[in-house]
Amino acid sequence: MSSLAVNVELPELQNPLMPYLRQDRIPHIWCPGCGIGTSLNAFIRALDEMQFDLNKLAVVSGIGCTGRVAGYLNVDSFHTTHGRAIPFATGLKLGNPDLKVVVYSGDGDLFAIGGNHFIHAARRNMDLFVVCVNNFTYGMTGGQVAPTTPLGATQTTMPYGNFEPPFNLPYLADSCGAVYVARWTVYHVRQLTRAFKEGLSKKGFVFLEVLSPCPTLYSRRNRLGDGVEQLKYYKEKSVVKNGADTRDVGLSFQGDIVVGTFVNRERPTWLEAMNEHFSQRFGDRYQPYGVHRED
Amino acid sequence: MHADPKGVLTGLHFIDGDHAACEGAIAAGCRFAAGYPITPSTEVVERFAARIPLVGGVFIQMEDEIASSIAILGAAWAGHKVMTVTSGPGLSLMMEHIGYAAMTETPCVFVDVQRGGPSTGLPTLPAQADMMQVRWGSHGDYNVIALSPNSPQECFDLMIKAFNLAELYRTPVFFMMDEVVGHMTERVAIPRPEDIEVVPRRWTSRKPGDYRAYEPGEDLVPEMVKAGDGFRVHITGLTHDERGYPAMNPQAQDKLVRRLVDKIRKNAHKLVDVRGENLEDADVVVISYGITSRIAAAAVEEARAAGRKVGHLRLVIVWPFPEPLVAELASRVKAFVVPELNLGQMVREVERVVAGKAQVVSVPHAGGTVHQVEDILAKILEVAK
């Protein structure tokens, strides 16, 4: 139709990161302006930059929009039940300690129905990398109040505004014993990629909170505009404070967002503690579990 | 394949059913267990926790039964034979993951040491009141296998069978103990490892790229892989196609769910395990399982001593229910007597299969103890008149 159309033979171009995805499952289900895909992009870039052995990576998700991440990644991936990604991942990791196990799920899944599992896995320092895409709402079920919904924000089950105080997730993870705690938004793609690389390299219970817009439900219901408007908000109100006291990083409705790496420390993992303990108890009779003998 | 000698305590032991069940699991190759303390089942995992460090494996006490019941599924996908152990209230909490295990076809054993219910009920006293819960407790259509031991020796022997069936059929297998069997101490003979047959996982012989996670074999069971071997599988509790990818349509649902049910239903003839006594000339047949079978056997013996033609059919595998066998008996006996430590659960299954061809009499008991021999005997004599 257009007179400007020119017939040029373009070479078959492919995004170099496409092999990380199950291409036969694309298109994905996420809405325009949703940040889950951006977070996934940062994760894949981290894997690519690290040349991570994908055969030694397993991704475990719960239920919800973020829970679908497992299904799109071309690795051993497990889409489990609502809230139970962490205990499944615990079994998977203990079953094969050679695997890097990443739990990738949403705020409702990890902190409402799955909250108990989160605090205990952190307490045990289970060697898991837990990524929480926090969009302040239940997306898949239509925008109900979440344990992260800021005070005052409207949700279908808080139609007159939320009066429940939300969790401060980095503080929760920190106080339960996570060895690495960071928060970024999907606006901070470079920092996010770096955080993914750090998380993948770190041993022990690692927690990364990724703030993400949900334009379809959270933003629309609270008249916050589209995904771009939320990114502008992230850009304007984010303050980088590495090493910040996690008690001070709670979020308020459209208020300031403290981002950065808050915690980075060392502590024996559950498996290391078990092996150490039994080696002391049983001496040479004990063959450390999941440790390969060099013989 | 024979049992790994490392886990087998060959010899004679005087131990209770809970301890024997643990030994059976270890002999069967279980190297990962997760559990949460609950009476009267806790001794199983206590022993596992004490034994497993030197056998080579892991026990973890999780934060609840929900976590335990899915941690084992994670470990199964890492390649382990797995179990969790619980009792009524814990079993109720595990229901969603029993469905997940059925849907993802994850081999696993759920040990249920039954106690009186509903709710907290009678923590230290027996019942057989979870029989329908294990069959129908999770939502949706699926099928399971359940075994019912009646002694510590059987807690050992049948546990190996339970693990073997979990591997063969890739389905949750229930080990339906009760408080009496769990806490009763008797002689348990543990054979030599070379005399214990264990079924290995049905690993695929295919290469990555050539493998489809849910492509069934002739017996309707797909071959399995584990995480970390390069197959890049996707496992989901959503209705899925043969690749394992979500498929949200009625055709995919029908194909998958029908197969999940059929892989047990169509192999049910291979899953018959009963002990029959005096069935040839019987006018009346007592059908029982678990601890109740020991009381029923005593009642049958007394009835025969009194000149009544009474037989005893003891179900060792309770699910799938041995339909053809019971139907055949129904065509030639006058009545069935079904004692159980509940107010009538498996008796419904008997009634369904007998379909009016013979009288079916329940001998219900709300639990807390076992029947008196006289209670069962009285019913036998009543219908044998």
Add this chain to the structure above:
Amino acid sequence: MRTEIRVGGLGGQGVILCGMIIGKAASIFDGKHATLIQAFGPEARGSAASAQVTVADEPIGYPYVRRPDVLVVMSPDAYTTFVPTLKEGGSLLYESDLVVPDKRLPTGAKVLGVPATRLAEELGRRLVMNIVMVGFFTATTKLISYEAARKAVLDSVPRGTEELNLKAFEAGFAYGQRLVSGEDSRVA
């Protein structure tokens, strides 16, 4: 032949272990059948403790003890609780410094007392009174053989305590033997 045994006493007296050793001796070392059931639950952890042992030549069906042929009691409470269940003509084995048999005994009961605590204290450890009871049980009931009982004791006690426990077993056994061969055994 089916013999039902009830062992009763206080938590901490080793009541369950006593029943365990009797059952183990019968089933592992004498080749009979034995079933042990222990009273289980919070109510068993405070004062009262009891074990039920059935010994038989045939496989055991009904697992509980209803009317014991032999009642072993190590406390007055256990005596009070269980003596009404003792079978007519059954045997009462009791700790003679703690329990006083009375007219609640069924007719024809054989009554055999042993100062098990004192015998244990003479060996230096009050704790082994339950093993004294096992020895006494072995000698007086003859339900389990001397060899089997001895092996079962060795197989059941903590490592390092074998010698002491064997002495306790022998002390109870000798006391019992004197009683059944002499005139001390009385019929109520």
